[in-house]
Amino acid sequence: MSLEVSHLCKNYGSQKALDQVTFSASPGRILGFLGPNGAGKSTTMKIITGYIGAESGNVQVMGKDALANPKEVSPLIGYLPEKNPLYQDMYVKEFLSFAGGLYGLSGSQLKSRLAEMLDKTGLIPEQHKKISQLSKGYQQRVGLAKALIHDPQVVILDEPTTGLDPNQLVEIRKLILEVAREKTLILSTHIMQEVEAICQDVVIINKGKILAADSLQNLQSGNQQSTLFLETEEELQLDWFSTIGKVTFGRKGPNEIQIQVSDPNAGRKAILGVVSDRNLNLVNLSQSKKNLEELFREITR
Numbered sequence: 211m212s213l214e215v216s217h218l219c220k221n222y223g224s225q226k227a228l229d230q231v232t233f234s235a236s237p238g239r240i241l242g243f244l245g246p247n248g249a250g251k252s253t254t255m256k257i258i259t260g261y262i263g264a265e266s267g268n269v270q271v272m273g274k275d276a277l278a279n280p281k282e283v284s285p286l287i288g289y290l291p292e293k294n295p296l297y298q299d300m301y302v303k304e305f306l307s308f309a310g311g312l313y314g315l316s317g318s319q320l321k322s323r324l325a326e327m328l329d330k331t332g333l334i335p336e337q338h339k340k341i342s343q344l345s346k347g348y349q350q351r352v353g354l355a356k357a358l359i360h361d362p363q364v365v366i367l368d369e370p371t372t373g374l375d376p377n378q379l380v381e382i383r384k385l386i387l388e389v390a391r392e393k394t395l396i397l398s399t400h401i402m403q404e405v406e407a408i409c410q411d412v413v414i415i416n417k418g419k420i421l422a423a424d425s426l427q428n429l430q431s432g433n434q435q436s437t438l439f440l441e442t443e444e445e446l447q448l449d450w451f452s453t454i455g456k457v458t459f460g461r462k463g464p465n466e467i468q469i470q471v472s473d474p475n476a477g478r479k480a481i482l483g484v485v486s487d488r489n490l491n492l493v494n495l496s497q498s499k500k501n502l503e504e505l506f507r508e509i510t511r
């Protein structure tokens with residue numbers, strides 16, 4: 211694990227903003243940090259990145275104690291804050307060069323990192339423009355390039371796609387997916403479709419408490435009943451499958467059935483057994499996935 215957060219507590223006056231927050235993130239995967247407004251997402255990000263302290267708890271970044279040694283840990287983290295604070299009067303290249311200098315980059319090292327970042331984030335044609343002249347999507351690219359300039363291992367993006375038009379959204383998501391191939395990436399958002407589109411792991415926080423922390427796949431398949439759908443070229447009979455689970459016809463008519471099972475793997479095997487024994491021609495065997503939005507409402511209700 212490159213990021214481990216355990217039992218983190220933070221108070222703002224009498225308000226408990228974080229209450230025993232615990233989760234971890236691994237390289238090569240995108241963790242969606244999901245919660246409604248005021249849930250504690252930004253507070254958690256700010257503590258991990260050393261912007262603010264915590265009452266208690268532990269944050270380990272690449273095995274280093276981030277709360278005790280924020281200066282040592284800061285270069286290991288790239289952070290794009292929610293409001294993406296950029297110096298609007300600076301030119302793109304000038305700003306990124308300044309940001310690299312803050313992490314001690316200079317000379318040929320800075321030059322090659324700059325070239326790489328401008329290329330990776332698609333900013334080469336815009337590099338000589340003032341930041342204030344860029345569209346919101348391109349300003350987000352500058353924020354991302356700034357977060358990555360010092361080649362951090364852990365990248366934290368706080369609501370990076372808010373306010374982008376659909377084209378920019380697709381572009382920025384593509385960029386995030388590319389970055390995540392080599393890094394540990396945490397993406398804070400309250401857009402559940404975003405998590406479904408690009409995240410492998412999900413942490414759900416509400417009112418400062420972690421309500422779920424698991425892979426998206428596990429969360430969507432759930433621990434309870436799953437629904438399997440079987441479609442064949444032939445018409446089906448419900449009683450062929452009645453020993454496997456609760457079976458009903460699907461929406462497509464007599465060629466499709468849906469079966470409620472508690473163990474989807476065993477259910478699939480048993481269904482395929484019937485298909486083979488009865489010499490049926492399989493068209494589709496699939497499992498319904500819970501919509502993350504439904505799941506979120508279920509968990510936070």
Ligand SMILES: Nc1ncnc2c1ncn2[C@@H]1O[C@H](COP(=O)(O)OP(=O)(O)OP(=O)(O)O)[C@@H](O)[C@H]1O
Pocket residue numbers: 222227245246247248249250251252253254292400
């Ligand atoms: N500096 C502060 N002083 C007092 N209360 C604060 C401060 N910062 C955050 N809070 C409160 O802490 C709670 C968590 O806020 P936080 O910004 O972490 O939520 P969030 O999940 O990032 O929300 P959003 O999605 O709206 O950005 C909120 O109730 C907020 O009002």
